[in-house]
Amino acid sequence: MQELMLETWSGAINTVTIGATKEEGGTRSRAIKVGGQKTLPFLFPEGELPHKSVVAFEVWDTPPADWPKNLTDAYGDSLKDPLKWAEKCVKDFKAQLIALRLQGAHPDFGNKTPEQEAKLVAEVLKKVDVPLIILGCGDDAKDNIVLPACCEAAKGERCLIGSAVQDNYKTLVAAVLADGHNIIAESPIDINIAKQLNILISDMGLPLERIVVNPTIGALGYGLEYAYSIMERCRLAALAGDKTVASPFICFAGHEAWRAKESKATQEEFPEWGPESERGIIWETITATALLQSGADILVMRHPEAIAKVNKYIDNLTISSSVERRADRV
Amino acid sequence: MEKIKVTFYPENKTVVVAKDATILTAAISAGIYINSSCGGDGVCGRCKVIVKKGRVLTQLSGHINAEEKKQNIYLACVSEAQSDLEVEIPQQSRLNLEGLTQEEVSRRLKKDYTEPEDVERIDTGRKPGFKRRPFTRKFYLELPAPTLEDKLSDLDRLERKLNTQSGLAVSHTSLSSIKNLGELLRSSDWKVTVTVGKKNNTAEIILIEPGDTSGRNFGFVFDIGTTTVSGQLVDLTSGKILGTKATYNKQAAFGSDVITRIVYAKNGEGLQELYQAVADDMNEMIKSLVTEHHVDLNEVTCATCAGNTTMIHLLLRVDPTYIRREPYVPTLNFVPVLRASEVELRINPRGLLTCLPGVASYVGGDVTAGVISSGLDRQDELSVLIDIGTNGEIVIGNKEFLISCAASAGPAFEGSGVSNGMRASSGAIQRVSISAGSLESSYAVIGNTKPLGICGSGYIDLISEMLKAGILDKDGKVKELKNDLIRKNDNVREFIVVPKDKSGTGGPIVINEADIENLKRAKAAIYSALSILVKHMGFGFNDIKKIFIAGGFGTYLDMEKAISIGLLPDIDKRKFEFIGNSSLSGAREALLSEEASLKADEVARKMAYLELSVEPGYMDEYMAALFFPHTDLSLFPSVRK
The missing domain is CATH 3.10.20.880 (Ubiquitin-like (UB roll))
Incomplete structure (x- = not known):
């Protein structure tokens, strides 16, 4: 057999640890590590890929108003209570990671106070024992008071908190730094801004090993290939030795996929598209698996069935490769 | 039609205009030039005036804050006269034509001093001068x-x-x-x-x-810039420079950039107005120089102009429309020799006018002039000329080849579009250092007066020092430090360079985050254009053996600081040479030497042009350069420390 041409890379993706166990000063049942790759996605023969990509279940502090019925049906009544919702994800769907979105803090969606949100974070941490991602509401001014309160409430749990953006990162970085968390650095599908933001954050003293990059993605049919090209360029630069772009990626596949008309539209509207009950799940699954191929380390998703499919996909890809690798050694 | 009297102070000049005419229009009728970078669109906020008496109808503007409103400050371009008016024009709103002292002019134009000097000595012996044979x-x-x-x-x-x-x-x-x-x-x-x-x-x-008048033969050279017009009176017999003057391009009243002016030219009598503005500038300069140096206008037999392509079109009253339309083709690059009287230049009515040839729509005769003046086209090794102006032009090459490109940098380095910006004239801060602990600035002011604003080289120093002192992050945002010199104004953070009591404007002199953004964009445009051009030719920065920096950067430019903010590439500082106004000196070479003039033609024909707007990597390079010093810090090892 002809020998494979292998690329040797000098760099590696930073390893970020999310969640702290008792031994580490937290209360999580386990910690999740992401990153650490020494080659491009799934190129097992070429270099180490020490950690599997993980999927986080998106949980909201307030019932989501714009989720289509076939998505809300999967969670039923639990959507009304974030604690039950989170518990359901972990117990029924075996969630490894929860992404708590504090949408209710937004002035237009409930305007919850920092104290209310901090209390919720503490309760969720008590209710479930998986590592936690905490996401702001998207209103900079509000996030700047809510997220620091939540950081404090989750002190010691080594959460992943987001998002820092180029025009608003200082407050969040300071809070994350003080309370020992990790940060999500979000950039608008732009490798330069992604890198600039990482430099700005690390200039404030937060190590690069505590940054996860949200490169911003588009769903299938909505710019997915553009997101792919940016993620690939980041990876190539990182593997070539640039530490400032060597962050693991978090991709909001569920958020983007469920905004697509193709996920939401009913069969009555587009008879030739088939039943929406399957279509939305497929749209989210395909978006997510394409992102895995692009290098996503953490996928934040919504539909439990889509998540199950993606988890299986991850397992399949990693199992077969370890078999191959074993075969290589023999 | 109802007529209204508008009186301007402190000139005490009164004009009669139609009701509903804007104060800006009235001021132009009165021959008073008010800053109006946006061409009267109400966008730039530089035409503030105080209405002392009378009624005006105005539009709301973000440029007038509550405090100013109380003082009856209005934007001249959007305020229409409703009754007889008395208007005071503050110093900051003026296009100050007499702003430059003779000493400043001479220093600013570096080698284009007012002291008479032999033309052969201009090129500092670095390369052979051209054989003298005047036009x-x-x-x-x-x-x-x-x-x-x-x-x-x-x-x-x-x-x-x-x-x-x-x-x-x-x-x-x-x-x-x-x-x-x-x-x-x-x-x-x-x-x-x-x-x-x-x-x-x-x-x-x-x-x-x-009779014998052969000893009395004189010529003029002009550099017609978008922002500044410079002129020089030259003795053609001896080759000596008798005097140099610079003035602001009066066209600025119709728009600060060439695109706005091209659009304006299509506007009724626009082309004629733009022509008249620059012709007035040139004729005023001619008049004062011949008077000062006791030259009879009849003894001035020729004039040579270098200017960007748009400026030359406007001077010749040639419609510039197609310069800004794809595929960006000018009406002419090579201008035939004309009678000066055809553009109404007031020299000997039978005198000749020549223009240095341009290369493309956005690389004009000023660049050709820069090349022959710097000697770029005669260098053995790879060299670069960077002309930093509103439109930044870059030429790379040597005696084998020349290729140019133009980067739209904007006027920030010329002190426009920045809150306390000004040109490098008397009162401008041109050198700054900030003390590490107190964050207090010490500065040098042109003309040693109280500071009135900050010029391009001052801004370069200032940003470099702010980064060093930790006031700025690498994105150009002012950090939240506990210091009285940092404050928030209208939700934008700013840094006070000169406190109120030490400034000559009555208020503090500041730099805010919006200013820094403009300067960041300007430096990114220049750096990324250079980077693309160098890469396009398959070179790296280290292959460059010499970089000539030209432009109106005041009397001084700190190369190290220009590198530290990412304006110039991080290479050996000894490779840089600041050559001042190379357009004017190149025009003079062409006036005094047929050989130089032929060389200019050859350079313009030989020079290739790279259109950046269609270069695929340019946008990415530009985004990467929008950081201090650069997103790729490995390109700036000396800054990284």
């Missing part, structure tokens, strides 16, 4: 009077003598010179001075005067 030359001729044996006609007689004395074969003489030739020759006892001009490869007798 127009005077020859004193003593003709033999005709006899019955030598019955050659008067004109043939004159040309025969000229040919034997100078070797020139004249191919054209205008009828007006011939009409009275018989009388002239006889009354001057057959002793005359003939002025010969080179007009498109032919020699023309442009002037015949009685």
Whole structure:
């Protein structure tokens, strides 16, 4: 057999640890590590890929108003209570990671106070024992008071908190730094801004090993290939030795996929598209698996069935490769 | 139509305008030039005036804050006169034509001093100067009077003598010179001075005067910039510079950039107004220089202009429309030799006008002039010329090849579009350092007066020092530090460079995050254009052996600081040379030397042009350069420390 041409890379993706166990000063049942790759996605023969990509279940502090019925049906009544919702994800769907979105803090969606949100974070941490991602509401001014309160409430749990953006990162970085968390650095599908933001954050003293990059993605049919090209360029630069772009990626596949008309539209509207009950799940699954191929380390998703499919996909890809690798050694 | 009287102070000048005319229009009618970078669109906020008496109808503007509203401050361009008005124009809103002292002008133009000096010495001995052979030359001729044996006609007689004395074969003489030739020759006892001009490869007798005036032959050179017009009076016989002046391009009243002006030219009498503005600038300069140096206008026989392509079109009243339309083709790059009177330049009415040839719509004769003046086209090794202006032009090459590109940098480095920005004239801060603990600035002001604002080189120093002192993050945002010099104004953070009590404007002199954003964009445009051009040719920065920096950067430019903010590439500082206004010095070379003029033609023909707007990597390079010093810190090892 002809020998494979292998690329040797000098760099590696930073390893970020999310969640702290008792031994580490937290209360999580386990910690999740992401990153650490020494080659491009799934190129097992070429270099180490020490950690599997993980999927986080998106949980909201307030019932989501714009989720289509076939998505809300999967969670039923639990959507009304974030604690039950989170518990359901972990117990029924075996969630490894929860992404708590504090949408209710937004002035237009409930305007919850920092104290209310901090209390919720503490309760969720008590209710479930998986590592936690905490996401702001998207209103900079509000996030700047809510997220620091939540950081404090989750002190010691080594959460992943987001998002820092180029025009608003200082407050969040300071809070994350003080309370020992990790940060999500979000950039608008732009490798330069992604890198600039990482430099700005690390200039404030937060190590690069505590940054996860949200490169911003588009769903299938909505710019997915553009997101792919940016993620690939980041990876190539990182593997070539640039530490400032060597962050693991978090991709909001569920958020983007469920905004697509193709996920939401009913069969009555587009008879030739088939039943929406399957279509939305497929749209989210395909978006997510394409992102895995692009290098996503953490996928934040919504539909439990889509998540199950993606988890299986991850397992399949990693199992077969370890078999191959074993075969290589023999 | 209802008429309204508008009186301007402190000039105390009154004009009558139609009701609903804007204060800006009234001011122009009164011959008072108010800053109006946006061309009267109400966008730039630079035309603030105080209405002391009378009613105006105005539009809401974010540029007028509550405090200013109370003081009856309005934007002149959107405020229409409703009754007789009394208007005061504050210093900051003026296009101050007399702002530059003679000393400042001379320092600012670096090598284009006002002190007379031999032209051969200009190039500091670095390279051979051009052989002197001015564009127009005077020859004193003593003709033999005709006899019955030598019955050659008067004109043939004159040309025969000229040919034997100078070797020139004249191919054209205008009828007006011939009409009275018989009388002239006889009354001057057959002793005359003939002025010969080179007009498109032919020699023309442009002037015949009685007696010997061959020692009195003068020419003008002009650099017509988008923002500044510079002019110089040169003695063509000795090659000496008699005087240099710079003034603001009055076209600025119609828009600060070339695109706005091209659009304006299409606007009714726009082209004529734009032409008139620059012609006035040039004629005012001619008038004051000839008066100061006791030169008779009749003795000024030619003028040479270098300017960007749009400026030359406007001077010639050629429609510039197609410069801004794809595929960006100008009406002309090579301008034939004209009579100066055709553009109403007030020199000898028979004098000639030449323009240095341009390369493309956005690389004009000013760049060609820069190349011949810097000697880029005669370098053995790879060299670069960067002309930092509103439109930043870059040329890379050596004696083998030349390629240029243009980057739209905006006027920030010329002090426009930034809150306390000003040009490098008296009162401008041009050098700054910030003390690490207190964050207090110490600065040097042009003319040693109280500071009025900050010029381009001042901004370079300031940003570099703010980064060093930890006031700025690498994105150009002002950090939240506990210091009275940092404050928030209208949700934008700013840094106080000069406190109120030390400033000459009555308020503090500040730099805010919006200013820094503009400066960041300007430096990113220049750096990324250079980077793309170098890469396009398959080189790296380290292959460059010499970089000439030209432009109106005041009297000084700190290369190290320009590197530290990412304006210039991080290479050995000894490779940089600041050459001041290279457009003006190149135009002078062309005026004084036929060889240089031919060289300019050759350079313009030889120079290739890279259109950045269609270069695929440019946007990415630009985004990467929008950081201090750069997103890729490995490109700036000396800054990284």
